[in-house]
Amino acid sequence: EPEVTQTPSHQVTQMGQEVILRCVPISNHLYFYWYRQILGQKVEFLVSFYNNEISEKSEIFDDQFSVERPDGSNFTLKIRSTKLEDSAMYFCASVPTVDRGNSPLHFGNGTRLTVT
Amino acid sequence: ILNVEQSPQSLHVQEGDSTNFTCSFPSSNFYALHWYRWETAKSPEALFVMTLNGDEKKKGRISATLNTKEGYSYLYIKGSQPEDSATYLCAFTINNDMRFGAGTRLTVKP
Numbered sequence: 645e646p647e648v649t650q651t652p653s654h655q656v657t658q659m660g661q662e663v664i665l666r667c668v669p670i671s672n673h674l675y676f677y678w679y680r681q682i683l684g685q686k687v688e689f690l691v692s693f694y695n696n697e698i699s700e701k702s703e704i705f706d707d708q709f710s711v712e713r714p715d716g717s718n719f720t721l722k723i724r725s726t727k728l729e730d731s732a733m734y735f736c737a738s739v740p741t742v743d744r745g746n747s748p749l750h751f752g753n754g755t756r757l758t759v760t
Numbered sequence: 761i762l763n764v765e766q767s768p769q770s771l772h773v774q775e776g777d778s779t780n781f782t783c784s785f786p787s788s789n790f791y792a793l794h795w796y797r798w799e800t801a802k803s804p805e806a807l808f809v810m811t812l813n814g815d816e817k818k819k820g821r822i823s824a825t826l827n828t829k830e831g832y833s834y835l836y837i838k839g840s841q842p843e844d845s846a847t848y849l850c851a852f853t854i855n856n857d858m859r860f861g862a863g864t865r866l867t868v869k870p
Contacts, residue, residue, distance in 0.1 A: 685862070686860050687849065687851075689859065744853075744858075745792045745854075746791075746811060747809070748806030751796075753802065
């Protein structure tokens with residue numbers, strides 16, 4: 645069964661550095677998402693992406709964050725200048741249809757970002 | 761404000777026990793309710809997507825019910841096994857915006 649893959653599985657970076665988290669969604673899926681979970685807290689929505697542009701974003705997704713689908717397969721989340729509070733597990737997810745609410749999310753295994 | 765509440769926060773049961781937990785969500789403008797199973801070091805895996813009031817879905821020993829009028833869903837596990845140990849997340853969808861609860865962490869002791 646096709647899977648969403650994320651790399652790296654763990655990223656350690658220093659505060660102020662830029663990081664890029666990479667995801668390869670399932671190939672025929674249409675909507676792509678980034679979620680994150682800070683340790684001990686709820687899974688939080690960051691951004692959704694459709695047709696090569698951001699569809700929705702949360703208040704967390706400020707100017708420090710950006711997403712790209714540079715080559716039709718990779719879907720990346722960039723954090724320009726990381727802060728300690730960006731330390732979290734970041735999940736990429738995708739759905740195959742435009743009826744997103746009715747479709748289960750297919751999640752990757754996550755990237756654990758640690759900002760020191 | 762979309763607030764999804766799950767209870768209990770954690771649950772310890774013995775192998776063979778049946779158990780259930782609750783997801784509460786705003787009842788207005790309901791669109792869909794999702795349940796996910798999340799094992800440590802793995803990705804969340806979809807269990808059910810429920811849309812109709814009174815819906816009941818089943819997958820093996822796991823089942824779920826939905827009451828959209830009062831804003832709750834129950835997840836039941838019959839005859840829990842150690843491999844059922846995981847965090848069970850529910851997520852509520854309104855206008856394609858999906859919000860997750862904090863999850864119920866289930867531990868099944870052999």
